[in-house]
Amino acid sequence: MIDYLTTTGFGGMTIGHAVMIAIGSAFIGLAIVKEYEPLLLVPIGFGIIVGNIPYAAGMSLSVYDDWGDGRGLQGSSVLSLIYFGVKYGLFPPLIFLGIGAMTDFSTMLSNPKLMLLGAAAQIGVFLTFFGAMYLFDFSLQRSAAIGIIGGADGPTAIFLSSKLAPELLGPIAIAAYSYMALVPVIQPPVMRLLTTRAERLIRMKPPREVSRREKMIFPVVAFLITALLAPGAIALLGMLFFGNLLKESGVTERLARSARTALIDIVTILLGLAVGASTKADTFLQTESLQIFGLGAASFVIATAGGVLFAKFMNLFLTEKINPLLGAAGVSAVPDSARVVQIMGQQEDPHNFLLMHAMAPNVAGVIGSAVAAGVFWAELAH
Amino acid sequence: MHLTATTLRLAAFASADQVARAVEITVIGMLMVFAALALLTVFLTLLPRFLGWINAVWPERGDRHATLDAAAELLGDEDDVLAAIGFVLHVESREQP
Numbered sequence: 303m304i305d306y307l308t309t310t311g312f313g314g315m316t317i318g319h320a321v322m323i324a325i326g327s328a329f330i331g332l333a334i335v336k337e338y339e340p341l342l343l344v345p346i347g348f349g350i351i352v353g354n355i356p357y358a359a360g361m362s363l364s365v366y367d368d369w370g371d372g373r374g375l376q377g378s379s380v381l382s383l384i385y386f387g388v389k390y391g392l393f394p395p396l397i398f399l400g401i402g403a404m405t406d407f408s409t410m411l412s413n414p415k416l417m418l419l420g421a422a423a424q425i426g427v428f429l430t431f432f433g434a435m436y437l438f439d440f441s442l443q444r445s446a447a448i449g450i451i452g453g454a455d456g457p458t459a460i461f462l463s464s465k466l467a468p469e470l471l472g473p474i475a476i477a478a479y480s481y482m483a484l485v486p487v488i489q490p491p492v493m494r495l496l497t498t499r500a501e502r503l504i505r506m507k508p509p510r511e512v513s514r515r516e517k518m519i520f521p522v523v524a525f526l527i528t529a530l531l532a533p534g535a536i537a538l539l540g541m542l543f544f545g546n547l548l549k550e551s552g553v554t555e556r557l558a559r560s561a562r563t564a565l566i567d568i569v570t571i572l573l574g575l576a577v578g579a580s581t582k583a584d585t586f587l588q589t590e591s592l593q594i595f596g597l598g599a600a601s602f603v604i605a606t607a608g609g610v611l612f613a614k615f616m617n618l619f620l621t622e623k624i625n626p627l628l629g630a631a632g633v634s635a636v637p638d639s640a641r642v643v644q645i646m647g648q649q650e651d652p653h654n655f656l657l658m659h660a661m662a663p664n665v666a667g668v669i670g671s672a673v674a675a676g677v678f679w680a681e682l683a684h
Numbered sequence: 685m686h687l688t689a690t691t692l693r694l695a696a697f698a699s700a701d702q703v704a705r706a707v708e709i710t711v712i713g714m715l716m717v718f719a720a721l722a723l724l725t726v727f728l729t730l731l732p733r734f735l736g737w738i739n740a741v742w743p744e745r746g747d748r749h750a751t752l753d754a755a756a757e758l759l760g761d762e763d764d765v766l767a768a769i770g771f772v773l774h775v776e777s778r779e780q781p
Binding site for chain 1 (some may be wrong): 702703705706707709710712713714716717718719720721722723724725726727728729731732735738744
């Protein structure tokens with residue numbers, strides 16, 4: 303009887319396990335009570351709990367008990383089979399397919415200069431990459447995986463981590479999704495600090511109507527331009543633009559519908575659960591994880607500031623001024639950062655509707671962060 | 685002693701190399717991101733003009749697919765449509781002598 307009790311979860315429980323279970327529960331609580339990214343935080347939170355139940359040694363239950371340890375497929379755990387999609391970067395491109403199939407690029411097509419705000423916000427990614435290497439002595443590969451948190455794009459962060467620093471995948475994914483959920487908390491102070499009231503009151507011209515031909519040509523040409531410049535981003539951007547072509551072509555509506563509903567939902571469930579379950583107490587509760595969280599927060603702040611300041615810089619040359627709040631939406635976090643821009647704009651002027659305009663830098667940020675990931679991968683893979 | 689100094693010097697060089705490499709990647713990365721999105725901006729700015737010329741030669745037809753989509757939405761699920769057709773055929777066949 304006593305022997306059996308030692309094999310139970312209660313018998314093997316350590317403080318580390320208890321802390322991780324508390325973190326998982328906090329994620330679920332945040333998702334349910336505060337409604338912060340519930341579609342991600344519920345699976346991740348539950349995954350953290352699943353991954354931190356202690357069990358007797360020799361049982362194949364963890365995401366890390368895979369076929370690579372000599373026991374073959376029979377010896378691998380169910381969770382490791384799900385984790386396969388994370389470990390080998392399968393899930394992120396599938397999520398991008400769904401995002402492409404649900405994204406309307408019309409506002410970006412109608413006002414293309416707003417795309418540059420999505421580029422400017424990537425400064426957060428690259429400065430954090432440099433900071434992680436310079437201040438905390440992370441290797442270049444690990445620094446790149448940490449820096450991409452500033453892209454505010456969970457799938458991109460997971461994809462790059464799986465390629466360059468798989469050992470940091472858990473903390474990076476958790477940091478990326480936590481900060482994406484905390485966009486409404488992190489961004490407003492930075493935006494307020496860097497803009498004047500007069501700037502926040504700037505109204506944008508209504509977007510022009512975009513023809514069907516423009517919408518159909520865009521995904522093909524955009525893929526060619528971005529993939530030729532950063533071939534490392536082919537998997538992510540290929541799927542993003544392929545999904546968008548399915549949506550806009552008008553002849554593959556059934557495929558587009560599957561990609562933006564059932565497929566993305568299934569992949570999100572599996573990815574969230576697997577990422578959560580990969581956070582083991584003994585590897586997660588380390589100083590390194592705290593550093594990653596700190597750098598991730600800094601990355602978000604720099605990215606937001608970069609976008610806002612670049613919008614102000616553009617205004618020096620433009621006759622038709624841009625509301626600099628839009629720059630904050632260059633941090634991809636679709637659509638949360640665009641919502642933050644809308645809310646901030648309406649706090650100053652309830653009749654100022656910025657949401658549609660903010661979607662342009664928002665989706666440009668997705669493209670920008672994928673290109674950044676592609677550059678990192680190309681430069682640091684060997 | 686000599687070995688330690690050499691090792692330290694090597695470490696310093698390696699570190700300087702790493703910093704230089706990080707700066708290089710940062711600059712290249714930002715340039716690539718800006719280049720990609722700036723090229724897209726230029727392309728998207730010129731696209732309506734280009735499509736204007738194309739439309740003069742090969743006008744864009746009415747939004748056939750949008751119409752079809754709207755019609756499909758009005759009709760609802762494919763199964764419902766098939767059920768309706770089946771019902772009509774059934775009624776017709778019963779009414780025939």
